[in-house]
Amino acid sequence: DAGVIQSPRHEVTEMGQEVTLRCKPISGHNSLFWYRQTMMRGLELLIYFNNNVPIDDSGMPEDRFSAKMPNASFSTLKIQPSEPRDSAVYFCASSWGQQGRQPQHFGDGTRLSIL
Amino acid sequence: GDSVTQMEGPVTLSEEAFLTINCTYTATGYPSLFWYVQYPGEGLQLLLKATKADDKGSNKGFEATYRKETTSFHLEKGSVQVSDSAVYFCALSTNAGGTSYGKLTFGQGTILTVHP
Numbered sequence: 001d002a003g004v005i006q007s008p009r010h011e012v013t014e015m016g017q018e019v020t021l022r023c024k025p026i027s028g029h030n031s032l033f034w035y036r037q038t039m040m041r042g043l044e045l046l047i048y049f050n051n052n053v054p055i056d057d058s059g060m061p062e063d064r065f066s067a068k069m070p071n072a073s074f075s076t077l078k079i080q081p082s083e084p085r086d087s088a089v090y091f092c093a094s095s096w097g098q099q100g101r102q103p104q105h106f107g108d109g110t111r112l113s114i115l
Numbered sequence: 116g117d118s119v120t121q122m123e124g125p126v127t128l129s130e131e132a133f134l135t136i137n138c139t140y141t142a143t144g145y146p147s148l149f150w151y152v153q154y155p156g157e158g159l160q161l162l163l164k165a166t167k168a169d170d171k172g173s174n175k176g177f178e179a180t181y182r183k184e185t186t187s188f189h190l191e192k193g194s195v196q197v198s199d200s201a202v203y204f205c206a207l208s209t210n211a212g213g214t215s216y217g218k219l220t221f222g223q224g225t226i227l228t229v230h231p
Contacts, residue, residue: 004158031216031217033217033218033219042221042223042224043159043204043221043224045218045219048216048218050216055216055218056218091158091159093158093159095217096217097217100146100147100208100209100216100217100218101147101166101208102217103149103161103164104159104161104217104219105161106151106158106159106160107158108157108158109157109158
């Protein structure tokens, strides 16, 4: 079975450029989560969706970050303009159900470096 | 609010040693509890879970028992291998209000290194 698919796996770009990270959740899953992981701050939840609707974006660090989920099989996380402090590994995860008993399934992440 | 506290790492063991990583939680309602493992350069993988009190989750020789009276979910393995070297995360999901959408609250992670 295909797991959560993220692209690109690695992204290196210069400060000020727009960055778009992509995620394809597992088919049939109805919740999607975006995380950021750094050595300093650990694993942070940025935003999550249920049935394509954003539920909680309180973890989005600032207005430079935006996320969309136009349909059940695709989501994007965009940073514009990017800054060096945005360098991190970004994970997407998906799950199904609303009762919280089902685990989240993670992608392999996008390693983002902003120069 | 909900929170998860893991024992501080890093933890360094010799191969075949016994492993315990402590995890305690604070939550409203009746949480489900999870252990995730992250190998270098990879995403988090579900290791085991328990959804109600006294449940024992187990996988790959790892075990954890949901203890409601002590609000704990400690991870154990009787004999660790070098290949178990990874970061381990304890997490919970609550069903507050009937719809949690599967949101997880994670502990800070514990780095485990196993030497031959």
